[in-house]
Amino acid sequence: xxxxxxxxxxxxxxxxxxxxxxxxxxxxxxxxxxxxxxxxxxxxxxxxxxxxxxxxxxxxxxxxxxxxxxxxxxxxxxxxxxxxxxxxxxxxxxxxxxxxxxxxxxxxxxxxxxxxxxxxxxxxxxxxxxxxxxxxxxxxxxxxxxxxxxxxxxxxxxxxxxxxxxxxxxxxxxxxxxxxxxxxxxxxxxxxxxxxxxxxxxxxxxxxxxxxxxxxxxxxxxxxxxxxxxxxxxxxxxxxxxxxxxxxxxxxxxxxxxxxxxxxxxxxxxxxxxxxxxxxxxxxxxxxxxxxxxxxxxxxxxxxxxxxxxxxxxxxxxxxxxxxxxxxxxxxxxxxxxxxxxxxxxxxxxxxxxxxxxxxxxxxxxxxxxxxxxxxxxxxxxxxxxxxxxxxxxxxxxxxxxxxxxxxxxxxxxxxxxxxxxxxxxxxxxxxxxxxxxxxxxxxxxxxxxxxxxxxxx
Amino acid sequence: xxxxxxxxxxxxxxxxxxxxxxxxxxxxxxxxxxxxxxxxxxxxxxxxxxxxxxxxxxxxxxxxxxxxxxxxxxxxxxxxxxxxxxxxxxxxxxxxxxxxxxxxxxxxxxxxxxxxxxxxxxxxxxxxxxxxxxxxxxxxxxxxxxxxxxxxxxxxxxxxxxxxxxxxxxxxxx
Numbered sequence: 353x354x355x356x357x358x359x360x361x362x363x364x365x366x367x368x369x370x371x372x373x374x375x376x377x378x379x380x381x382x383x384x385x386x387x388x389x390x391x392x393x394x395x396x397x398x399x400x401x402x403x404x405x406x407x408x409x410x411x412x413x414x415x416x417x418x419x420x421x422x423x424x425x426x427x428x429x430x431x432x433x434x435x436x437x438x439x440x441x442x443x444x445x446x447x448x449x450x451x452x453x454x455x456x457x458x459x460x461x462x463x464x465x466x467x468x469x470x471x472x473x474x475x476x477x478x479x480x481x482x483x484x485x486x487x488x489x490x491x492x493x494x495x496x497x498x499x500x501x502x503x504x505x506x507x508x509x510x511x512x513x514x515x516x517x518x519x520x521x522x523x524x525x526x527x528x529x530x531x532x533x534x535x536x537x538x539x540x541x542x543x544x545x546x547x548x549x550x551x552x553x554x555x556x557x558x559x560x561x562x563x564x565x566x567x568x569x570x571x572x573x574x575x576x577x578x579x580x581x582x583x584x585x586x587x588x589x590x591x592x593x594x595x596x597x598x599x600x601x602x603x604x605x606x607x608x609x610x611x612x613x614x615x616x617x618x619x620x621x622x623x624x625x626x627x628x629x630x631x632x633x634x635x636x637x638x639x640x641x642x643x644x645x646x647x648x649x650x651x652x653x654x655x656x657x658x659x660x661x662x663x664x665x666x667x668x669x670x671x672x673x674x675x676x677x678x679x680x681x682x683x684x685x686x687x688x689x690x691x692x693x694x695x696x697x698x699x700x701x702x703x704x705x706x707x708x709x710x711x712x713x714x715x716x717x718x719x720x721x722x723x724x725x726x727x728x729x730x731x732x733x734x735x736x737x738x739x740x741x742x743x744x745x746x747x748x749x750x751x752x753x754x755x756x757x758x759x760x761x762x763x764x765x766x767x768x769x770x771x772x773x774x775x776x777x778x779x780x781x782x783x784x785x786x787x788x789x790x791x792x793x794x795x796x797x798x799x800x801x802x803x804x805x806x807x808x809x810x
Numbered sequence: 811x812x813x814x815x816x817x818x819x820x821x822x823x824x825x826x827x828x829x830x831x832x833x834x835x836x837x838x839x840x841x842x843x844x845x846x847x848x849x850x851x852x853x854x855x856x857x858x859x860x861x862x863x864x865x866x867x868x869x870x871x872x873x874x875x876x877x878x879x880x881x882x883x884x885x886x887x888x889x890x891x892x893x894x895x896x897x898x899x900x901x902x903x904x905x906x907x908x909x910x911x912x913x914x915x916x917x918x919x920x921x922x923x924x925x926x927x928x929x930x931x932x933x934x935x936x937x938x939x940x941x942x943x944x945x946x947x948x949x950x951x952x953x954x955x956x957x958x959x960x961x962x963x964x965x966x967x968x969x970x971x972x973x974x975x976x977x978x979x980x981x982x983x984x
Contacts, residue, residue: 552920552965578960580924594928599955601928622932622956625925638929640956643887643936645929667929683926689885690926713923727923755923771920773967802924 394444394532403446404532407474407499408436409453411492412461417484421514424490428482431492431521435478438525438539438565442765443790444532448474461495466502474499478528482517490514494524496531506531518567519809536720536762539564542806543767544582544591547571548779548799557801559593559606564760564805566795572606581625584806585632585652592616592626592635592652603637605652617650617658625669628652630677636661638669647671647682647699661699672717672724673697674740681705681715681724681740692726694740705742714756719807720763723786727755727768735768735784748788756801761808767794769801866907868982875899879979880938884972885922887933889941897938900980901945913981914938916956917963919972924958931956938978 394404411428421427429450436447454468461479469477477497485491489511496505508527510520519540526537547560559572559579572591573579582593591606595613603616603626616635617623625638634649639658645667650658662668666686673680678697683690690713692706706712710730717724723737728747735754736747753771760766760783767783770793781800784791794803863869872878878900880893889897904910916935918927935954943949964971 553962555960557960580960601956622928624928638925640929640932643933643940645932667926667933669925669929670923685885685926690923713926729921729923733923753920775965777967 393534403444404476405448405472405474406439406445406476406478406528407448407453407469407472408432408439408450408478409456410450411480411482412456412458413482413484414458415484419484419488419490419514421490421517424482424484427490427517428480431480431482431517431524432478434518434521434565435480435494435525435528438522439528441565441792442529443785443787443792444529448472461493464497466497466499469497469499476505476528476532478524480524485511488514490517490520492517492520492524494527496528518563522564535764537808538760538762538765540809541761542584542588542809543781543794543803544584544593544806545769545781545796545803546579546582546801547796548801549575552775552777558798559591560796560800561591561608562796569797572608572611581802581804583627583804585628586630586807587632587810588806590652592628594624594626603635605635614654616652616654617648619658625671627672629673630675636671636673636680638671645669647680661695662702664702668693670714672715674717675719675721679717679740681717683713683715690729692724692738692742705740706738706745707742708745716757716759718759718763719761722763725757725759725766727757735766737766737786746788748784748786749782749791754782756803758803758805760805767803767805769803771801866910868984870907871900871903871910871980871982874903875980878981879977881973882934882976882978884919884976885930886976887930887937889937893938894941897941898945901942901947904942904947904951905945910982911951911953914942914952914954915961915979915981916954917961917975917977917979918959919975920959920962920967921972922959927958928956931958934976934978938980942980 410432413424413428417424432450436450439445440447456479458481461481464477464479477499480494483491492510494508498505506527510523512520522540525539530537541564542561543564544561547558548555550556556575557578558575559582562569577595577597580594582591584591589608593604594601595604601622601624603623604613605616606613622640623637627636633652635652636649638645639648644665646663647661647668648658649661650656664686666684668682668684671680671682679694680697681692681694684693690711691704692712692715693702693704695702710728712726712728714727715724724740725737728734728736732750733753733755734747735749735757736745738745751770752773754768757766757768765783765785767781769779770782771777771779778799779801781794781796781803783794863873876896876899880896914935916931918930935956939952939954962975964974
């Protein structure tokens with residue numbers, strides 16, 4: 353069932369089966385209801401409505417085993433907590449538990465007590481287990497049930513190294529989200545961003561990465577050089593970003609495996625605003641020559657001559673590839689103020705797509721291809737989306753300064769950073785979904801800016 | 811103050827006394843000493859003024875020129891008459907000290923997006939550089955760097971702070 357068009361915006365969010373009040377023993381289906389009751393589903397792009405109650409009890413272990421990541425029973429409790437947290441943070445679910453729910457036994461994982469769960473108000477139920485395998489790996493089982501239909505909706509098993517146990521939890525949450533919304537998953541992914549400390553005139557900025565929920569946080573640079581605007585490579589092995597090392601703002605690629613970094617393209621000129629192409633082969637970037645800024649691309653593997661893509665007087669920057677790599681969206685002030693333009697990947701067919709009041713900046717093409725996110729500057733700085741043709745503009749946030757959207761892997765959630773006013777104004781990382789109603793701050797150990805959401809982990 | 815003397819000399823030389831009194835946002839006083847510095851990473855360290863100055867040093871430059879910086883209107887990189895008077899005094903000093911190389915920093919206020927502001931800072935640095943070159947300073951002695959909105963000198967979120975931050979600063983090595 354596709355609910356991704358804007359035309360569906362007015363639809364109610366939860367398409368819960370109207371037949372759920374049927375008695376379990378009832379054998380006759382209403383003639384108008386078809387052969388099966390309507391499915392338990394959640395609408396991601398729908399209007400304002402109550403989130404779906406979903407029970408997530410602690411996950412038992414068949415045998416308590418001590419692993420390098422901890423005891424399997426403790427891991428089962430933590431996996432359930434992560435699943436509940438992911439679902440809650442999507443804004444589409446109100447998880448019950450895991451704290452406060454009765455313990456379930458290992459055999460009950462595949463034989464839920466529907467009578468009990470039906471009395472809790474939960475419409476869906478997640479159960480699972482954590483088991484240590486003889487080869488040292490973990491198996492995390494993940495089951496989703498429709499409480500009223502008393503039926504299993506999906507089951508998944510994830511075999512992971514103990515150190516990757518959190519990924520298994522995110523994958524479990526992803527399978528539930530995908531099954532109930534019809535959307536692609538996104539929890540099992542990472543964020544690159546800039547960690548910030550210090551006063552605004554002496555800001556120390558460090559490259560950092562974390563899981564999509566803020567866990568497994570890691571600093572990659574020490575703050576001696578100002579760094580900005582990171583982006584993951586599609587395979588997560590590299591990060592391209594701007595560094596002021598040697599007091600020359602240039603684009604570098606950081607290799608996460610080796611910790612080494614290299615200049616992407618040698619130039620006496622400032623290079624900035626780097627983005628990987630969807631296939632990882634190219635770096636799209638901006639270069640300023642004598643006060644004029646244009647878009648270029650160069651091989652991401654080093655070597656080769658940069659190819660100039662724009663040559664109009666003005667500042668052309670913020671380039672972002674369409675997911676199929678055939679087009680580029682970018683911002684340019686060639687008409688006066690910043691506006692959004694789309695062109696073919698070779699620089700041809702440049703055309704302006706933003707025509708509303710104010711200025712438009714930092715365009716980012718959704719990984720689904722259906723929308724372009726941007727910063728709109730008209731008084732406040734606000735995050736918005738429009739179609740690649742410029743139609744259907746919608747603003748999702750309204751704060752003093754929200755900037756630089758980045759898309760979740762499934763193109764349904766946007767992260768950005770929010771700057772506070774004045775001397776003590778902090779930068780913090782936030783996310784909002786496409787309804788604009790589910791907005792929350794992403795916890796980071798320091799202040800944060802320039803978030804960049806990577807694809808679903810390979 | 812020496813800086814005011816320098817400004818007066820430059821203004822008289824160009825016959826621009828009228829514009830010097832215009833109540834534009836750009837005419838705001840410089841930030842109080844010691845609070846507007848951007849540390850060692852940018853050229854806003856004005857320390858050393860008032861002590862014994864070495865000819866050709868940063869302190870010498872800061873004493874002799876009308877100002878080490880020019881200020882810009884919002885989203886603009888236009889060098890106006892007042893800016894030209896300041897840059898004329900810088901050019902005179904640079905021509906009198908022909909071995910000194912300079913870095914011209916371009917900056918933007920916080921009310922722009924980060925990457926655009928990097929381009930805007932580059933425009934402003936180059937606007938100052940191009941004017942100095944037109945007054946005879948060899949381009950080979952001037953490099954530019956854009957800091958975008960990364961290194962404000964005034965930390966407020968108001969028009970007076972933003973006006974001070976929209977700047978191109980000519981930086982002499984310490």
